[in-house]
Amino acid sequence: MRVESITLRKLRMRLKAPFETSFGITHDRPVLLVELQADGSTGWSEVTATEGPFYNSESIDIAWLVIRNFLAPRILGKSLSAASEARSHFAGVRGHEMSRAGIENALWDIESQQRGIPLSQLLGGTLKEISCGVSLSLQDSPERLLEKVSTEVAAGYQRIKIKIKPGRDLGYISAIRKPFPDIRLSVDANSAYTLDDLDLLRSFDDFKLLMIEQPLWWDDIYSHAKLQKHIKTPLCLDESIHHLRGAQAAIDLGACRIINIKLGRVGGYTSAREIQAYCLGRNIPAWCGGMLECGIGRAHNIAASTLPGYTLPGDVSASKRYWIEDVIEPEVTVTPQGTIRVPQTPGLGYHVRHELIERWTVEKEIFRA
Ligand code: OSB
Numbered sequence: 001m002r003v004e005s006i007t008l009r010k011l012r013m014r015l016k017a018p019f020e021t022s023f024g025i026t027h028d029r030p031v032l033l034v035e036l037q038a039d040g041s042t043g044w045s046e047v048t049a050t051e052g053p054f055y056n057s058e059s060i061d062i063a064w065l066v067i068r069n070f071l072a073p074r075i076l077g078k079s080l081s082a083a084s085e086a087r088s089h090f091a092g093v094r095g096h097e098m099s100r101a102g103i104e105n106a107l108w109d110i111e112s113q114q115r116g117i118p119l120s121q122l123l124g125g126t127l128k129e130i131s132c133g134v135s136l137s138l139q140d141s142p143e144r145l146l147e148k149v150s151t152e153v154a155a156g157y158q159r160i161k162i163k164i165k166p167g168r169d170l171g172y173i174s175a176i177r178k179p180f181p182d183i184r185l186s187v188d189a190n191s192a193y194t195l196d197d198l199d200l201l202r203s204f205d206d207f208k209l210l211m212i213e214q215p216l217w218w219d220d221i222y223s224h225a226k227l228q229k230h231i232k233t234p235l236c237l238d239e240s241i242h243h244l245r246g247a248q249a250a251i252d253l254g255a256c257r258i259i260n261i262k263l264g265r266v267g268g269y270t271s272a273r274e275i276q277a278y279c280l281g282r283n284i285p286a287w288c289g290g291m292l293e294c295g296i297g298r299a300h301n302i303a304a305s306t307l308p309g310y311t312l313p314g315d316v317s318a319s320k321r322y323w324i325e326d327v328i329e330p331e332v333t334v335t336p337q338g339t340i341r342v343p344q345t346p347g348l349g350y351h352v353r354h355e356l357i358e359r360w361t362v363e364k365e366i367f368r369a
């Protein structure tokens with residue numbers, strides 16, 4: 001594959017409903033798409049950074065600059081025999097995992113087209129159908145949250161995750177557990193607590209939660225290890241894990257018993273595959289996280305979720321939960337059993353709606369070899 005050009009596009013897509021986490025509310029999701037040309041083939045991917053450096057230190061605009069000034073020049077005109085080689089070209093760039101994933105994952109799309117096999121198969125995925133969960137935004141009242149949970153349980157989703165933050169935690173968790181004593185339920189704090197909240201966090205043990213996701217500081221594995229010693233519920237790390245070494249440290253330190261793998265956060269498929277293989281070997285359940293992706297990032301998440309290390313339902317759900325209209329065809333749908341059937345055609349397995357993307361583009365730049 002000789003990398004001929006990289007096109008960046010920023011789209012403004014309106015979420016059907018605002019999504020609130022402990023770090024803020026998103027109404028409009030700026031979407032950064034990568035269209036990469038190599039040997040006459042086109043690969044697509046999504047840079048999953050948020051509008052500002054609030055989830056991690058990346059943002060859509062920062063990623064644009066990093067790709068223009070540092071990543072594109074390192075890969076344009078280069079010939080790669082496999083998409084996994086992209087990572088070595090980016091070795092001199094520290095951090096900026098989501099930006100790197102944006103380029104690497106588009107190359108995986110191209111490689112699977114060129115080999116004539118589905119992306120999931122190229123990755124080594126074994127599932128033809130993946131298990132789905134949902135991540136629910138913070139709500140203004142436990143009653144409102146309960147309505148949302150009821151809707152998603154009725155739709156078949158196999159795991160419900162609710163966002164929590166101080167003041168919107170115990171009352172919400174218990175309101176759901178009463179009518180739903182047995183569903184797989186987890187909570188995600190996005191770093192809203194500190195070790196001073198130990199008693200409160202320990203009280204979550206009464207609710208048979210599948211996990212507590214990233215309760216403490218986004219960049220702090222050590223404090224999670226301290227916390228895990230004092231509570232029974234498994235901790236899951238999201239924000240803190242950027243690569244295999246981080247996953248190894250977290251597991252060895254006992255900082256978590258479950259890992260959320262996000263393709264963007266870990267720098268792309270090559271790194272995600274290493275982490276899932278490691279988790280599988282260590283009997284640590286892993287699952288595919290989400291970043292409110294449009295269809296392109298969603299299609300990549302579906303392919304990743306077929307890998308054998310992804311043993312728990314992920315945050316990969318139907319397009320219609322987020323968007324009135326998606327940029328792929330068909331849009332992602334979920335069966336009444338709470339699964340997504342994995343496309344079996346070469347590449348992403350979905351048609352990319354180029355004209356629609358062009359229409360929704362608010363900024364565009366092309367880099368050529
Ligand atoms: O922590 O998993 C998270 C969305 C934006 C930023 C961080 C997170 C999330 C989600 C949504 O939980 C997952 C999704 O439905 O895409």
Ligand code: MG
Nearest residue numbers: 188213214238
């Ligand atoms: Mg999370």
